[in-house]
Amino acid sequence: MITLSDIRAAHERIKPHIHRTPVLTSTVLNTLSSGNLYFKCENFQKVAAFKARGAFNTVYSLSDSEAANGVATHSSGNHAAALALAARTRGITAYIVMPEDAPEIKKNSVRRYGGIITFCEPTLAARESTLADVIRRTGTVEAHPYNDVRVITGQATATVELLEDVPDLDIVIAPVGGGGLMSGTALAATYLKPNIRIIGAEPELAGDAAISFRENRIAPPMPPLSIADGLRSALGTLTFPIIKEHVDEIVTVSEESIIIAMRQIWEVMKIIVEPSCAVPFAAVMEGKIDVRGKNVGVILTGGNVDLERLPWQK
Amino acid sequence: MITLSDIRAAHERIKPHIHRTPVLTSTVLNTLSSGNLYFKCENFQKVAAFKARGAFNTVYSLSDSEAANGVATHSSGNHAAALALAARTRGITAYIVMPEDAPEIKKNSVRRYGGIITFCEPTLAARESTLADVIRRTGTVEAHPYNDVRVITGQATATVELLEDVPDLDIVIAPVGGGGLMSGTALAATYLKPNIRIIGAEPELAGDAAISFRENRIAPPMPPLSIADGLRSALGTLTFPIIKEHVDEIVTVSEESIIIAMRQIWEVMKIIVEPSCAVPFAAVMEGKIDVRGKNVGVILTGGNVDLERLPWQK
Numbered sequence: 001m002i003t004l005s006d007i008r009a010a011h012e013r014i015k016p017h018i019h020r021t022p023v024l025t026s027t028v029l030n031t032l033s034s035g036n037l038y039f040k041c042e043n044f045q046k047v048a049a050f051k052a053r054g055a056f057n058t059v060y061s062l063s064d065s066e067a068a069n070g071v072a073t074h075s076s077g078n079h080a081a082a083l084a085l086a087a088r089t090r091g092i093t094a095y096i097v098m099p100e101d102a103p104e105i106k107k108n109s110v111r112r113y114g115g116i117i118t119f120c121e122p123t124l125a126a127r128e129s130t131l132a133d134v135i136r137r138t139g140t141v142e143a144h145p146y147n148d149v150r151v152i153t154g155q156a157t158a159t160v161e162l163l164e165d166v167p168d169l170d171i172v173i174a175p176v177g178g179g180g181l182m183s184g185t186a187l188a189a190t191y192l193k194p195n196i197r198i199i200g201a202e203p204e205l206a207g208d209a210a211i212s213f214r215e216n217r218i219a220p221p222m223p224p225l226s227i228a229d230g231l232r233s234a235l236g237t238l239t240f241p242i243i244k245e246h247v248d249e250i251v252t253v254s255e256e257s258i259i260i261a262m263r264q265i266w267e268v269m270k271i272i273v274e275p276s277c278a279v280p281f282a283a284v285m286e287g288k289i290d291v292r293g294k295n296v297g298v299i300l301t302g303g304n305v306d307l308e309r310l311p312w313q314k
Numbered sequence: 315m316i317t318l319s320d321i322r323a324a325h326e327r328i329k330p331h332i333h334r335t336p337v338l339t340s341t342v343l344n345t346l347s348s349g350n351l352y353f354k355c356e357n358f359q360k361v362a363a364f365k366a367r368g369a370f371n372t373v374y375s376l377s378d379s380e381a382a383n384g385v386a387t388h389s390s391g392n393h394a395a396a397l398a399l400a401a402r403t404r405g406i407t408a409y410i411v412m413p414e415d416a417p418e419i420k421k422n423s424v425r426r427y428g429g430i431i432t433f434c435e436p437t438l439a440a441r442e443s444t445l446a447d448v449i450r451r452t453g454t455v456e457a458h459p460y461n462d463v464r465v466i467t468g469q470a471t472a473t474v475e476l477l478e479d480v481p482d483l484d485i486v487i488a489p490v491g492g493g494g495l496m497s498g499t500a501l502a503a504t505y506l507k508p509n510i511r512i513i514g515a516e517p518e519l520a521g522d523a524a525i526s527f528r529e530n531r532i533a534p535p536m537p538p539l540s541i542a543d544g545l546r547s548a549l550g551t552l553t554f555p556i557i558k559e560h561v562d563e564i565v566t567v568s569e570e571s572i573i574i575a576m577r578q579i580w581e582v583m584k585i586i587v588e589p590s591c592a593v594p595f596a597a598v599m600e601g602k603i604d605v606r607g608k609n610v611g612v613i614l615t616g617g618n619v620d621l622e623r624l625p626w627q628k
Contacts, residue, residue: 303584
């Protein structure tokens with residue numbers, strides 16, 4: 001049971017290490033959507049992703065003896081970079097298990113922050129067994145990307161800041177992957193603004209959370225086809241019950257909408273967001289969420305994009 | 315003679331119509347440059363360029379009878395869009411003379427804001443004679459992109475805001491094209507912080523302002539080869555004397571540096587800047603400006619980029 005004071009304590013713990021990201025608005029996007037959209041820019045966060053919040057909270061929650069042997073995770077995404085940075089900031093080692101076919105840009109991002117990479121076959125089974133090996137060998141602590149109380153609590157702090165800056169929100173929307181951000185968002189929003197509407201958005205091609213929500217069981221992940229590579233995970237045993245209890249609705253969007261929404265944010269707001277990050281705005285533009293006349297908080301989750309090739313380019 | 319109270323009056327005049335743009339910082343870019351860089355994000359301004367300041371100041375400085383027949387300019391860039399928006403906001407007509415080979419994206423930008431385009435041959439002579447025709451035919455007021463007291467005074471307001479947010483600047487850097495922003499920046503900085511160092515940056519391939527500054531005469535524009543298409547104009551008869559008097563130095567950078575700097579800003583700050591906008595940071599990274607240990611204001615001028623093709627893509 002994560003309480004509001006847990007979230008506030010996490011916020012104090014990570015504040016020295018993370019950015020207080022700005023909330024931006026756009027007249028053009030408000031006109032297009034007929035709502036008042038408030039974008040919480042976690043794409044400007046450390047490592048360019050909200051994942052810094054959960055990673056710093058995890059690393060700085062450890063006692064000195066727990067921390068001594070470092071932290072470990074399997075991830076090819078923003079959590080890996082965030083954990084590497086948090087570990088380096090505390091002066092401990094981060095062991096990152098990555099599939100050998102991960103993009104160079106992601107390998108370099110982990111290396112830049114001093115993470116030690118162990119490569120494995122690109123299957124979930126290989127990732128899990130390799131991580132188990134690393135943990136056995138090094139005596140390190142596992143830092144799961146989402147199914148961890150410390151991570152959920154850390155991710156919740158983005159919504160605390162958003163509601164400090166914009167107290168009058170009617171709706172808050174976050175994307176759903178493994179559910180770390182979604183469950184944290186739901187808890188913070190419920191505690192601070194009980195009548196707010198809490199909505200999750202995910203790609204149809206990674207629509208397992210919508211199924212889980214509807215069928216009241218954790219649906220397995222779908223084949224990794226969505227361009228929103230940060231949202232392909234299944235919900236976790238900790239994140240699912242929180243989402244089930246506190247989230248009002250989970251909507252899904254097409255791949256085409258995600259790319260259009262991403263490009264609109266780039267063109268109009270002049271900020272860089274990754275495909276996963278554009279999913280909530282895509283849901284608004286698809287008409288899946290009725291925002292007319294409402295004050296709507298949208299968590300922009302990250303800005304890590306390969307600038308050599310953009311999704312709308314042939 | 316533009317005074318500080320002229321600048322303050324312009325600021326009050328345009329405030330209802332422009333964005334108070336944020337000042338962003340980046341630990342990574344500070345580390346790379348060894349300075350403390352404060353980026354004034356005019357790429358988030360209306361029409362995604364500082365040009366909105368000068369255009370709104372010009373349009374709202376007109377008496378009702380002056381304004382009645384609208385405003386006109388020749389421009390294929392951000393000034394054209396800014397003038398169209400300012401005119402539409404006041405409910406008057408903007409006539410924009412553009413070369414027929416201007417990119418579609420720029421034509422559309424003017425049309426989006428309701429500007430009326432007259433096409434001409436892509437030469438300066440044709441642009442000027444076509445504009446003269448339009449003015450004769452419509453009885454409209456010319457709104458020059460930079461060589462106009464109202465424009466210079468409007469552009470100066472960006473530095474007023476920057477120094478309100480970061481009073482302790484040692485240096486301020488702006489790019490130099492026709493000199494509207496540079497002269498406005500120089501005036502505001504001189505009035506508000508007499509000991510600040512004021513530096514202009516321009517591409518070597520559009521290095522006419524550096525020559526003008528050195529040789530104390532207005533050098534002609536160079537062939538339009540630089541990727542920084544906003545900086546190709548020669549200085550004007552009003553902007554040159556202000557720059558000569560108040561700017562400490564004008565430095566030039568290579569085309570390669572501009573592209574590298576633009577990409578670094580995208581990758582690290584997750585914001586979209588156009589090539590012209592990256593020129594001051596390119597000058598810092600080329601070592602042309604000694605920023606070690608200094609607080610440095612950098613005016614980011616605009617974010618209008620064709621997202622179909624980026625300069626670093628083959």
